[in-house]
Amino acid sequence: MIIEDEETLQMYVEESREHLADIENDILAIEECGENIDEELVNKVFRAAHSIKGGAGFMGLNNIKELSHKMENVLGMIRDGKLTPNAEITNVLLEASDVLREMINDVQNSNEIDISEHVTALNAISEGTTLLGEEKQQTEQPEVKDEKLPKTADTKPSFDVEIDRVSKAIQKGNFIYIVDCDLLSDVQAKNKTLGEFISSINDCGEILDCVIDTESLGTLEIYSDSQPFPLRILFASIIEPDLITTVFDLDEGKITTIKDESELSSFFEKQKEEPPEEATQPEKKAAKKPVEVKPSQEVPSKKPDTKPAKSKPRPQDTKPIVHETSLRVHVQLLDSLMNLAGELVLSRNQLLQAVGSGDQHQLEVISQRIDMITSDLQEAIMLTRMQPVGNIFNKFPRVVRDLARKLGKDVELQLEGKDVELDKTIIEAISDPLTHLVRNAVDHGIESPEDRIKAGKDPKGTVILRAYHEAGQVNIEIADDGKGLDPEVLANKAVDKGLIAEEQAKVMSDKEKVNLIFYPGFSTAEQVTDVSGRGVGMDVVKTNLDKLGGEVELDSMPGKGTTIKIKLPLTLTIIPSLLVSAAGDKYAIPQINIEELLRIPASQVKDRIEKVGNAEVVRLRGQLLPLVRLVDALDIDRVYVDKKDGQPKPDRRKSIADRRSKTSPYFFDEEQEKDESTQEVFIERRSGIDRRYHASSAVNIVVVSAGPLKYGLVVDELHDSEEIVVKPLGRHIKKCKGYIGATILGDGRVALILDIPNIAKMTNLTSVDASDRALEVSRAAAKASEDVQSLVIFRNAEDEQFAIPLGLVQRIERVKRNDIEAFGNRKTIQYRGRNLPLVGIEEVVEVKPIADHDELEVIVFKIAGREVGLLATGPIDVIDVAIQVDADTLKQQGILGSSIINGHTTLMLDIYGLVQALYPSWFTELKTVEAEGDKGITILLAEDSNFFRAQVRKFLEDEGYGVIEAEDGLVAWNSLQERIDEIDLVLTDIEMPNMDGFALTEKIKNDSRYNHLPVIALTTLADDESIEKGKEVGVDDYQIKLDKERLLEGIYKVLKGMSLAKG
Amino acid sequence: MERKDFNSKDNKTTELTTFYLGDALCGIDIRKIQEINKLIDMTRVPQAPDYVLGVLNLRGEIVTIIDLGRKLGLSPAQITSESRNIIINHRGENVGLLVDRIGDVVEANEKKVEPAPANLEDIQGRFFEGVLKDEKVLVGILNLDEALKSEE
Secondary structure, eight states, X not given: OOOSXXXXXXXXXXXXXXXXXXXXXXXXXXXXXXXXXXXXXXXXXXXHHHHHHHHHHHHTOHHHHHHHHHHHHXXXXXXXXXXXXXXXXXXXXXXXXXXXXXXXXXXXXXXXSOOHHHHHHHHHHHHHHSOOOHHHHTOOOOOOOOOSSOTTTTSOSOOOOOHXXXXXXXXXXXXEEEEEEEIIIIIITTXXXXXXXXXXXXXXXXXXXXXXXXXXXXXXXXXXTTSOOEEEEEEEXXXXXXXXXXXXXXXXXXXXXXXXXXXXXHHHHXXXXXXXXXXXXXXXXXXXXXXXXXXXXXXXXXXXXXXXXXXXXXXXIIOXXXXXXXXXXXXXXXXXXHHHHHHHHHHHHHHHHHHHHXXXXXXXXXXXXXXXXXXXXXXXHHHHHEEEXXXXXXXXXXXXXXXXXXXXXXXXXXXXXXXXXXXXXXXXXXXXXXXXXXXXXXXXXXXXXXXXXXXXXXXXXXXXXXXXXXXXXXXXXXXXXXXXXXXXXXXXXXXXXXXXXXXHHHHOOXXXXXXXXXXXTOOOOSSOOSSSOSSOHHHHHHXXXXXXXXXXXXXXXXXXXXXXXXXXXXXXXXXXXXXXXXXXXXXXXXGGGEEEEEXXXXXXXXXXEEEETTEEEEEETTEEXXXXXXXXXXXXXXXXXXXXXXXXXXXXXXXXXXXXXXXXXXXXXXXXXXHHHHHHHHHHHHHSXXXXXXXXXXXXXXXXXXTTEEEEEEESEEEEEEEEEOBOOOGGGTTOTTEEEEXXXXXXXXXXXXXXXXXXXXXXXXXXXXSHHHHHHHHHHHHHHXXXXXXXXXXXXXXXXXXXXXXXXXXXXXXXXXXXXXETTEEEEXXXXXXXXXXXXXXXXXXXXXXXXSEEEEEEEEETTEEEEEEEEEEEEEEEEEOOOBSSTTOBTTEEEEEEETTEEEEEEOHHHHHHHHOHHHHXXXXXXXXXXXXXXXEEEEXXXXXXXXXXXXXXXXXXXXXXXXXXXXXXXXXXXHSTTTEEEEEEESSXXXXXXXXXXXXXXXXXXXXXXXXXEEESOOOHXXXXXXXXXXXXXXXXXXXXXXXXXXXXXXXXXXXHHHO | OOOOOXXXXXXXXXXXXXXXXTTEEEEEEGGGEEEEEEOOOOBOOTTSOTTEEEEEEETTEEXXXXXXXXXXXXXXXXXXXXXEEEEEEETTEEEEEEESEEXXXXXXXXXXXXXXXXXXXXXXXXXXXXXXXXXXXXXEEEOHHHHTOOOO
């Protein structure tokens, strides 16, 4: 029979849920106490079970009643010290409460659920350890077994309670009462809830049992107020019989006082004889008993083994989170909300008045007032959504206990900051990730007791779950004192799984390594247990938290433990955010993702924004930050800002190569003019590093972070910060990953709210390899495989680009064309009181003549001890590039070869060749100096770039040195061992595959056979750091690769020094 | 495909709001329509399916505007002064359907409704519940569930 009154039922369900929520932890606490029973606590659980039972009886929820009744029995025995709560008993109780919860959550079908297993287990406990009540032994006719509903519920009011419990109560000085009351007239009619009624009774005594005379209700089809709903309570209390009526608020006639046991048993017997159709009752009791009495000895030991395995995963893994449909709000809060609503109405009235009268000042006052009220209202409403994090924390003692038992570990869970409040939706959403993390801590973090003892730790592991406020966010920490994570193991595993490259792993910090655990497809469990490692693991946790705008951070000390820190926003529905625009539309970026704003002035764009591989990066305080252009991420057409009117105009070209056609049907006439200007613009842009950065436009970058990942989002404009209300997007656009929702702006337009982590994903920036560190790593890797050259890029004619190694350049001057003096073919310019000879490229090389500019650039070199200026035109730029030089196609005198730099064919200038062609006399002088050098000297040249090797070899051979070539350090080392007798000097590049110059030098200098050999390092980038490093390993001298003159001089000096030292 | 009974049980005739999609005259049960409004300022949604024109703020609610013609396989809508948004509530969410032009409200008697042909003015028959054949007009009665199915 299910009661029809939905409201009463709902009330009962809610009350029961609350009771159940406490029961679990209380049972655990009882277990903890062991023999030293905390009577108060046991009583609490007892009462909770009792209230559930009472209500269930009232509602006709027989299964619930039966189960809670059995629990109550066991708890009663614990309270009376007849049972010592051990793990087995606790297990049975916990499982029973699980089933109870399941049934409460689905009351309508609760009577269909099979609870026999739990009833049996509970009975086994209560009957296996105590003598059975005598009245039970009297009846044994095992017949009806499989009837589902009957059981205790449809028996006549007869108490199901051990007689000795009653007698014990009497011994303690209690009076025993049998109370007959009517739930309809005595409880419901007096506006009490069943819970209130029962707890009010419980306050002054102890309900030993209560039964509902369901039999008398059985025939009732229609609910009627006039019909009685009898409840019979067996009550023990110290309250005197003459006062008891006031407790129950009942007539005296309804309460029977029982003075001693004999009277009681007679009452029991009377009860049994009285109803003629009583047959069902003994049947039921008998049916239960014989089943259990016999195996009762072995049941307790067997049960815990088989059952946890079977039923444990259920409550934790598959049980859906019960999303609460109603919420408890403090009356005070409700009052303040009402107040605010009142004020709002008042202000509205004033506003209407003010608008009517057109009083500007009044309007301003009111708008201010409304602004205030709105914020207060918002805050108050937010508060109603706030719930203590304890709501989810409280389920963890159980989770930890069960898991620890299963794994044979001893783990203590400490909860801190249960009162910290979070938005309801967040609380619900973090439940799963937290469970996962807590289980991980127990499963993988905490060691077995033996291992802990070996490691000198307390065999009992500790897991701390802590919540606290910090900087407007809520932090949740899961800390364990277990074995911690080994960064090396994690890194190796990530490499094995192909998640990261080996070079990456080498340069990662320990913290970065342990955070690899969040990488998709990474699971540390050696064995996939059914407990935590399911192969999906931590990356899912991280993704879920990312969705909430949360951050996860992991810290681990091998041997000491692991701490995982989760940062969460307080709420999700109203968020502060920054408005930006891209391609003419506004977008909102949640403030929580924003680290800082960066504006790069137009003049610095080229210097600060660089390209690494295909990715653009910006230098920010010495670090490289990957850039993502919002328009690209969202795949919208780019917009450029028109120079003329400052208005954004759509850039319709699909790629730069598409020419803007004036006759294109896409263009309206008025745009044609602008078109021209844009063509210019694009020509200009072509010369830059990235055409899209117009020289006249600064770049706005929002530095955003999503967990460990940080990147720069390039937007067109930055606007205000605003608090925005997040609204969901419709079904048709749910699949767009780039947004978390939309919001309505002050002007009524809709702005999309960007999903920063997902945008990173969409543009293939993933957590680890997008970190700036990883970029540096990839950069270093690129550097190792190819030589990065610092080149000065300049032009002679407008469209011909040249390059020269930066190391050769002394300085760059700007001169006026008019200041150049020409004498015959020779040009000079006065400079600091001296004549600086000038050379033009076109004088030697077959190229177009220098552009006709009023101002020219002069690049000054020092050749053969003299300064010489090279005429050039700008823009002059210095870039670090890894180049491949083609030494054949465009080679001629003065040109070493050609290369493609930034999409332009660039000629590599041979300044020596150039100057030699014009001033051959300078070089003969030099030769005589050089001729003093020892002849027959052989140099070992280690250089991986074919181009440079060929160049340097040529220099050396021109000077008469013998050269042994080696492609890398390893080859050089091998030839050194084979041909040590021939070699007099080692010339080595620094960056080489297999073995770099430093390693080679170190080997040479540490080997007594070779340490007499001078080593000259050749470099393209003579930075201080590598010079320092070179000195440490024993490099004798540093020379810049293409600085032929100084190189030869250096070789000469070193050799000379050697011979002097010898001599 | 079976024709669905679009009429309510107690009323044999329904009123249809008609509108044009290209050359096709289509109709939606007037009771399903929340409102019809002129095209107002929309915010485009990059990366959305191509039939989504954008989102707009309809009294505090975000409404997705769909180019109905495009969704049904016609060419993209030309936005003119006659273009209108028909706001309907579909599966618990307000959706705006951009149509080329609004027609009259016509009464549709069940008897006059026939199964949809395989193709109606370039729109596939599966998008219609049926076709109303009157003396003068031929109205395709739109099957909203089919028409607004989001692509998986």
